[in-house]
Amino acid sequence: MSAIAADRVWKYFGDYPALRGATLEVPAGACVALLGRNGAGKTTLLRILANLSKPSKGEVTVFGESARDEKIRARIGYLGHGIGVYDDLSAFENLILFGQLMNVPDTKAAANAALERVGLTRVRDGFAREFSRGMRQRLAVARAFLHNPEILLLDEPFTSLDDRAIAVLHELLRDALAKGATIVMSTHQIREAMELATQVALLERGKIVHTGPRTPEMLADPGWLYRMYEEKPQ
Amino acid sequence: MKQGLLAALFIARKDLRTEFRTKEALNASVSFALVVLMLFSFAFDLGREEFYDISGGLLWLVYVFAGALIVNRSFIREVPNDCLDVLIASPMPPWALFLGKTIASFVLLLIVELISLPVYGLFNNLQWVHAFWPLFGVMTLATWGITITGVAFSAVTVNVRLRELMLPVLHYPLLIPLLVGAMQVSTALIKGEASDIMQELRIVIAFDLIFTSLALYLIEFILVG
Numbered sequence: 001m002s003a004i005a006a007d008r009v010w011k012y013f014g015d016y017p018a019l020r021g022a023t024l025e026v027p028a029g030a031c032v033a034l035l036g037r038n039g040a041g042k043t044t045l046l047r048i049l050a051n052l053s054k055p056s057k058g059e060v061t062v063f064g065e066s067a068r069d070e071k072i073r074a075r076i077g078y079l080g081h082g083i084g085v086y087d088d089l090s091a092f093e094n095l096i097l098f099g100q101l102m103n104v105p106d107t108k109a110a111a112n113a114a115l116e117r118v119g120l121t122r123v124r125d126g127f128a129r130e131f132s133r134g135m136r137q138r139l140a141v142a143r144a145f146l147h148n149p150e151i152l153l154l155d156e157p158f159t160s161l162d163d164r165a166i167a168v169l170h171e172l173l174r175d176a177l178a179k180g181a182t183i184v185m186s187t188h189q190i191r192e193a194m195e196l197a198t199q200v201a202l203l204e205r206g207k208i209v210h211t212g213p214r215t216p217e218m219l220a221d222p223g224w225l226y227r228m229y230e231e232k233p234q
Numbered sequence: 235m236k237q238g239l240l241a242a243l244f245i246a247r248k249d250l251r252t253e254f255r256t257k258e259a260l261n262a263s264v265s266f267a268l269v270v271l272m273l274f275s276f277a278f279d280l281g282r283e284e285f286y287d288i289s290g291g292l293l294w295l296v297y298v299f300a301g302a303l304i305v306n307r308s309f310i311r312e313v314p315n316d317c318l319d320v321l322i323a324s325p326m327p328p329w330a331l332f333l334g335k336t337i338a339s340f341v342l343l344l345i346v347e348l349i350s351l352p353v354y355g356l357f358n359n360l361q362w363v364h365a366f367w368p369l370f371g372v373m374t375l376a377t378w379g380i381t382i383t384g385v386a387f388s389a390v391t392v393n394v395r396l397r398e399l400m401l402p403v404l405h406y407p408l409l410i411p412l413l414v415g416a417m418q419v420s421t422a423l424i425k426g427e428a429s430d431i432m433q434e435l436r437i438v439i440a441f442d443l444i445f446t447s448l449a450l451y452l453i454e455f456i457l458v459g
Contacts, residue, residue: 050323054459068458074325082316088252100244101324103237143320 001064003028003151003182004049009058011044011206018044020206021058026184026199031177033193033214034186035225036203042186043081043155045203049184050078050153062151074103077149079157083140087129091120091139094128095146102147114142118168134162141165145172152176154185158192166192194219202229238330245321245334246341249311253342259307260342267300267350275357282359289360290421294413296350297373298380298406301343305384306401308335309392318392322457332385332453339381347373365423372423372438376416379442383408386449389456412441 004026011019019041026032036042047053048060051067060067062076078084085094095114099107115121118138128136137160144152152173158166173183173196187193194200194214202210202225210229217224253260274292278285312318321331351369355362362369387405391397415437422431 047319050319051458052319052322070325070327073323076323078320078323080316080319082314082319084315084317084320086248086252086317087314088255089248093251097244097248098320098324101241101321101326103325 001028002026002061003030003063004184005059005061006045006049007059007061009045009048009055009060011041011048011053012056017056017206019048019055022203022206022208024201024208024211026182028182029177029180030198031173031183031196032185032199032201033190033197034184034201034203035190035193036186040203041206042203046080046153046155046184046186050076050080052078052080074147075150077144077147077152079140079144079152079154081155083136083143085128085136085139085143088127090125090127091115091131091142092124094139095142098143099146104147110146114146117145117172118142119164133160134165137161137165138168141169141172145176148179149176150181152181152183152185154183154187156187156189157185158187158189170196190223200225202226204229238327239333241326241330242334242337245326245331246337249308249335249338250341252311253307253338259304260345263300263303263342263346264349266303267296267346268353270296270299271350271354272357274354285358286360286425287421289358289424290417290419293351293354293420294376294417296354297343297347297377298409298413300346300350301339301377301380301384302402302405304342304346305339305381305388305405306398308339308385308388310388310397313392318457328454328457329450331457332389332449335388336378336382336385336449339385340378343377343381344373347377360424362424364426365428368423368428369420372416372419372435375435375438375442376412379412379416379438379445380409382442382449383445386445386453386456389453411437415441 002025006022006024008021008023009019010017010021022041022045034042048055049067051073062072065072092111095111096107099110104110115124118141120135120138128139131139157169161169177183185193197214200212200214200218201208312321351362354360384405387401391400394400415434418434419431422428
């Protein structure tokens with residue numbers, strides 16, 4: 001059974017189809033780099049997978065169930081464009097809140113462990129608004145990984161991260177993959193994504209035009225897939 | 235269900251905690267209510283008897299405008315850093331998110347009302363203490379109606395550019411039956427003529443029940459589509 005299956009998904013914004021029958025199957029334990037140019041529909045597809053938006057047509061299932069199911073949502077971690085933490089709460093209070101909402105059993109222990117993993121223990125009680133950009137990003141990463149999700153949906157996770165935050169995120173993603181988690185990440189930082197990806201999907205004007213394993217050529221030359229697709233007769 | 239109610243309390247506690255730290259909506263709402271109630275004492279040159287006749291009406295006009303400043307902030311609070319996305323993606327049911335936000339706004343508006351009621355009495359030489367508990371009961375019922383509908387419209391307009399303008403335009407016409415009921419009951423209570431208020435009270439209670447059920451049912455469509 002696929003961990004995630006999107007079957008001929010369409011999404012209209014007014015008359016404009018942002019997704020045009022996108023079909024994607026992600027096996028459990030895979031790490032999919034979702035590539036595509038600006039406006040290709042990557043964020044729209046990820047938002048539908050995360051139950052933040054409803055497809056106009058088509059169906060999305062996660063572990064064979066509807067993505068709208070509350071039990072399924074508890075198994076998903078989402079990191080979007082925004083960091084998704086409250087500026088007027090401390091780092092610890094933020095993680096406690098999201099831990100409670102995610103039904104994490106021992107929220108205090110989980111929050112402390114998450115802060116330690118991203119190197120924010122020292123500023124545990126500092127307000128998120130007082131943090132540097134990199135620290136805020138690390139807090140967002142801690143929030144997304146707090147409940148040890150089986151599926152991680154990451155929208156441009158490496159954008160505007162400093163070197164330390166990129167290293168932290170890489171480590172967390174490797175750990176999650178080793179534990180059998182399934183990851184779908186959209187990104188323009190192809191080099192970083194390719195290091196982790198086991199599969200690659202290319203989205204072009206709302207359609208998945210390529211899916212397959214990540215090959216050594218892609219790792220050596222991150223632009224390889226784009227060029228291959230562009231050189232193919234349409 | 236139990237998990238949803240618990241999540242609603244977590245959301246309410248978070249909203250109240252952040253509001254008490256920043257006091258953005260609370261300060262604006264309390265200041266507005268106090269200034270307008272004070273202005274009423276200068277604006278109307280009425281006899282004592284006549285002022286008692288309109289006392290409930292003036293009170294609820296101020297409360298509903300002060301309430302707009304609070305309910306308007308309800309979902310806007312989630313816009314910075316895209317926190318709303320994280321809440322919707324969580325396993326918490328949408329009605330729990332909505333209920334939590336309504337509880338927080340309800341508590342804040344009730345605080346504003348409880349601060350401004352004595353000031354209103356003082357500036358206008360109005361005796362209201364004898365009717366405090368019944369008045370508090372009406373305030374609780376009508377404030378719930380104002381907040382449940384206001385927070386629902388706050389969710390509807392959260393992504394609209396002119397949301398500060400849109401919210402009152404959508405919200406106030408809907409509140410007319412609730413406000414008429416609350417105004418009449420409050421006036422009767424302040425005047426000490428509370429023998430025949432059941433009809434108006436029923437309107438207020440029916441409004442609360444209808445719009446609470448409707449909002450809790452519709453909120454998933456509003457938030458996710």
